[in-house]
Amino acid sequence: MTAASILPLSLSGLSYSAAGQSLLEDVTAEFHAARRILVLGPNGAGKSLLLRLCHGLLAPSHGTIRWNADLPRRELRRRQAMVFQRPVMLRRTALANVEYPLALAGIGRAERRHCATEALAHFGLASLAQRPARVLSGGEQQRLALARAWVMRPEIIYLDEPTSALDPAATYAVEQAVQDFHAAGTTVVMSTHDLSQARRLADEVLFLCRGRLLEHVPASAFFEAPASAEARAFLAGELVW
Amino acid sequence: MTDFSAALSLAGSLVFQLDHRLIAIVLLSLRVSLLAVALASVFGLPLGATVALARFPGRNAIVLVLNAFMGLPPVVVGLTIYLLLSRAGPLGPLGMLFTPTAMVVAQMVLILPIIAALTRQVVEDLWEEYSEQLRSLGCGRAQAVPTLLWDGRYRLATVILAGFGRASAEVGAVIIVGGNVAGFTRTMTTAIALETSRGDLPLAMALGLILITLTIAVNGVIQLVSQHARRGMG
Amino acid sequence: MSRRVFLQGLFATAIAAFAMTGTPRAEDHFITLASTTSTEQSGLFEYLIPIFTRETHITVHVVAVGTGQALQIGERGDADALLVHDPAGEQKFVADGFGVDRRAVMHNDFVIVGPKADPAGIAKTPDVIEVFRRIAAAKAPFGSRGDDSGTNRMELRLWKDAGIDPKQGGSWYRELGSGMGPTLNTSAGMNAYTLADRATWANFKNRQDLVILVQGDKRLLNPYSTILVNPTRFPTLKTADAKIWHDWLVSPHGQEVIAGYKINGEQLFFGDAGK
Numbered sequence: 133m134t135a136a137s138i139l140p141l142s143l144s145g146l147s148y149s150a151a152g153q154s155l156l157e158d159v160t161a162e163f164h165a166a167r168r169i170l171v172l173g174p175n176g177a178g179k180s181l182l183l184r185l186c187h188g189l190l191a192p193s194h195g196t197i198r199w200n201a202d203l204p205r206r207e208l209r210r211r212q213a214m215v216f217q218r219p220v221m222l223r224r225t226a227l228a229n230v231e232y233p234l235a236l237a238g239i240g241r242a243e244r245r246h247c248a249t250e251a252l253a254h255f256g257l258a259s260l261a262q263r264p265a266r267v268l269s270g271g272e273q274q275r276l277a278l279a280r281a282w283v284m285r286p287e288i289i290y291l292d293e294p295t296s297a298l299d300p301a302a303t304y305a306v307e308q309a310v311q312d313f314h315a316a317g318t319t320v321v322m323s324t325h326d327l328s329q330a331r332r333l334a335d336e337v338l339f340l341c342r343g344r345l346l347e348h349v350p351a352s353a354f355f356e357a358p359a360s361a362e363a364r365a366f367l368a369g370e371l372v373w
Numbered sequence: 374m375t376d377f378s379a380a381l382s383l384a385g386s387l388v389f390q391l392d393h394r395l396i397a398i399v400l401l402s403l404r405v406s407l408l409a410v411a412l413a414s415v416f417g418l419p420l421g422a423t424v425a426l427a428r429f430p431g432r433n434a435i436v437l438v439l440n441a442f443m444g445l446p447p448v449v450v451g452l453t454i455y456l457l458l459s460r461a462g463p464l465g466p467l468g469m470l471f472t473p474t475a476m477v478v479a480q481m482v483l484i485l486p487i488i489a490a491l492t493r494q495v496v497e498d499l500w501e502e503y504s505e506q507l508r509s510l511g512c513g514r515a516q517a518v519p520t521l522l523w524d525g526r527y528r529l530a531t532v533i534l535a536g537f538g539r540a541s542a543e544v545g546a547v548i549i550v551g552g553n554v555a556g557f558t559r560t561m562t563t564a565i566a567l568e569t570s571r572g573d574l575p576l577a578m579a580l581g582l583i584l585i586t587l588t589i590a591v592n593g594v595i596q597l598v599s600q601h602a603r604r605g606m607g
Numbered sequence: 608m609s610r611r612v613f614l615q616g617l618f619a620t621a622i623a624a625f626a627m628t629g630t631p632r633a634e635d636h637f638i639t640l641a642s643t644t645s646t647e648q649s650g651l652f653e654y655l656i657p658i659f660t661r662e663t664h665i666t667v668h669v670v671a672v673g674t675g676q677a678l679q680i681g682e683r684g685d686a687d688a689l690l691v692h693d694p695a696g697e698q699k700f701v702a703d704g705f706g707v708d709r710r711a712v713m714h715n716d717f718v719i720v721g722p723k724a725d726p727a728g729i730a731k732t733p734d735v736i737e738v739f740r741r742i743a744a745a746k747a748p749f750g751s752r753g754d755d756s757g758t759n760r761m762e763l764r765l766w767k768d769a770g771i772d773p774k775q776g777g778s779w780y781r782e783l784g785s786g787m788g789p790t791l792n793t794s795a796g797m798n799a800y801t802l803a804d805r806a807t808w809a810n811f812k813n814r815q816d817l818v819i820l821v822q823g824d825k826r827l828l829n830p831y832s833t834i835l836v837n838p839t840r841f842p843t844l845k846t847a848d849a850k851i852w853h854d855w856l857v858s859p860h861g862q863e864v865i866a867g868y869k870i871n872g873e874q875l876f877f878g879d880a881g882k
Contacts, residue, residue, distance in 0.1 A: 184505075187509060189505050189508055189509065206511065206513075209508075209509075209511045210511050212509075213509070214509040216505065216506065216509075219506065220502060220503050220505075220506035220507075222520070222524055223523075223524045223526070223527075223606050224523075224524075224606075232510065232520075233510040233511055233512075236510060236511045236512050236516060237511060264605060264606040266606060267605075267606075280510070284511075459683045459684070459685050460683060460684030460685055460841045460843060460844075461682075461683040461684055461685075461841075462683075465684070465841070465843075466843060468843055470685050471639055471668060471670055471685070552639075552668065552669075552670035553670070553671065554639075554668040554669060554670060555652070555653065555669065557637075557666075557668050558668075567647075567648075569788070569789070569792070570644065570648060570785075570786050570787070570788030570789050570792070571648050571788050571810060571811065571812065572788055572791055572792055572795075572811040572812045572813030572814070573812045573813070574812070574813050
């Protein structure tokens with residue numbers, strides 16, 4: 133991990149279309165180290181899509197994604213993590229789920245066990261280590277997904293509406309995790325439709341509407357003086373699409 | 374119905390007398406089929422998962438062949454193995470023809486496509502569910518093979534049972550390569566075929582009932598174990 | 608259940624099953640005999656082989672098929688010795704160099720069985736050629752083995768001697784393509800006449816309406832021979848042990864044992880050695 137940082141990440145002219153329909157158009161942005169970037173916008177604006185393109189789960193139709201360090205794909209992937217709206221847990225224990233990405237990275241058994249145990253403890257899951265992951269509650273599974281991301285010490289983590297299906301206590305735990313990642317120097321890119329959550333967490337806001345990036349500004353600027361009419365309407369709670 | 378009641382009572386008395394020839398036949402049937410299933414699984418599970426996940430030219434052709442070979446005619450498999458193992462054939466010096474080993478080979482060839490084809494389907498379905506998550510965790514398609522085989526283990530248990538069912542019910546191949554030698558390569562199915570030829574229909578039917586009962590028992594045990602484990606694993 | 612335990616279990620099962628299959632048995636000393644379904648289904652081997660094994664400590668693995676297939680197995684070297692019943696086929700087998708030292712062992716005889724009602728009126732007809740003519744004339748159902756077995760070859764010779772080509776005869780002549788037992792099962796099911804060897808018939812349980820209608824014609828004799836598969840063709844043949852079996856069958860003692868096999872007090876095979 134001594135190599136140069138992969139950040140900033142530069143998106144340039146990024147477009148994505150499927151079945152003849154343009155879902156994301158000409159997005160250009162730059163993500164710097166240790167930032168909390170909240171991706172906002174109405175449903176269908178392309179928030180999840182943007183995260184998946186950055187993470188490399190989808191390939192853009194046009195445009196480029198450039199990382200600061202020119203590393204092989206595998207290495208780039210290892211320095212990123214993603215927590216999905218509904219994380220997929222492997223049919224094994226919680227501990228084994230956290231050890232899994234370490235094993236893929238070729239880390240030895242003893243160190244794996246050590247790091248995974250620590251990550252579980254960090255997210256308050258130590259007592260559930262030996263429980264099968266699939267029988268955990270939704271909130272516990274989301275924390276487990278965060279632990280599974282945490283254990284890799286990513287430079288950037290994407291969170292795709294991670295709290296949309298959770299109760300307030302579990303939501304609080306996820307927000308706490310965002311702060312922990314931030315404190316550890318990880319850039320957080322998180323989509324949400326919860327404006328107050330965005331206010332609590334954001335350093336920067338990306339506002340997407342109908343596949344276009346309308347604003348990428350510091351959070352205070354966005355919430356106090358949105359530049360676009362769509363953002364003003366969105367903040368005012370009007371229906372925007 | 375007198376045929377069936379005669380068969381039923383005969384089956385009962387065979388079982389309760391613990392007829393030593395019956396026990397030998399049952400044990401041989403079980404070990405031939407179980408070994409064939411074990412070997413076919415060792416090869417078939419990774420093969421099926423690899424075909425499910427790999428992308429290469431000709432993949433569709435392989436899927437087609439696997440699916441079609443699920444219905445391989447046992448007699449043809451038996452004949453092919455027979456010609457290979459015959460002293461006049463390429464593997465003749467091994468002296469395997471008319472031995473239990475030859476029967477294991479024949480049954481393995483029969484069920485390997487079944488296990489591989491069904492595994493491919495199971496793993497492809499799982500990949501649909503897991504692919505984004507696994508790729509995000511840094512898991513490539515090659516590494517996903519063992520991961521998905523393990524995560525699909527309960528569904529794959531059913532796949533293996535399907536293979537076992539086919540192996541233990543099969544007669545066409547084992548009778549050709551095993552020769553139905555009394556006390557050596559006579560299995561439940563070949564014994565049933567023999568007793569049918571002898572016109573001893575009640576005995577044949579009684580053996581049939583015992584075979585079906587055994588099959589149910591084996592399936593029941595595996596299903597219980599699997600359900601128990603699945604409840605634990607979610 | 609952890610993955611490692613599971614995999615270890617799977618592995619152990621495979622090893623155990625393999626070990627069981629591969630376990631050398633007490634009767635590891637064995638020869639393979641290709642013989643006919645009629646001999647196997649008569650129950651002769653179940654009686655004869657344990658006596659032979661007790662005396663010689665050689666086990667005999669019998670692969671019971673039609674005579675045509677038994678000769679084929681011998682030709683491919685997949686059996687060490689043959690015990691079959693088709694004189695013409697046997698002579699050719701030896702002449703072609705596939706087998707050596709053909710010797711007469713025993714005979715039984717064929718019988719013609721058919722429905723009690725006997726629609727062709729053949730019961731107790733002494734001349735079997737006449738019997739076949741009557742069956743053809745009445746177009747009564749006849750079940751043929753149709754499997755190139757010794758019995759099938761015998762039946763076809765009888766039709767030929769009767770001057771009849773049954774395959775042109777129409778639907779009454781039914782080629783079943785199966786062994787003696789299945790042919791009897793099917794014939795019983797459709798009340799057809801058929802030619803059967805006496806030993807299989809004596810052991811056959813699913814007779815339904817079938818009874819013996821004709822027997823005793825000299826033409827119906829069914830001679831069995833023992834042949835050693837030519838040891839020069841395949842080096843792995845167990846010819847030394849096979850020769851012990853081969854000689855035992857035609858020894859006075861072996862002949863005595865064969866004559867001693869009875870079902871319901873009826874002797875089924877008659878020694879021919881030395882004749």
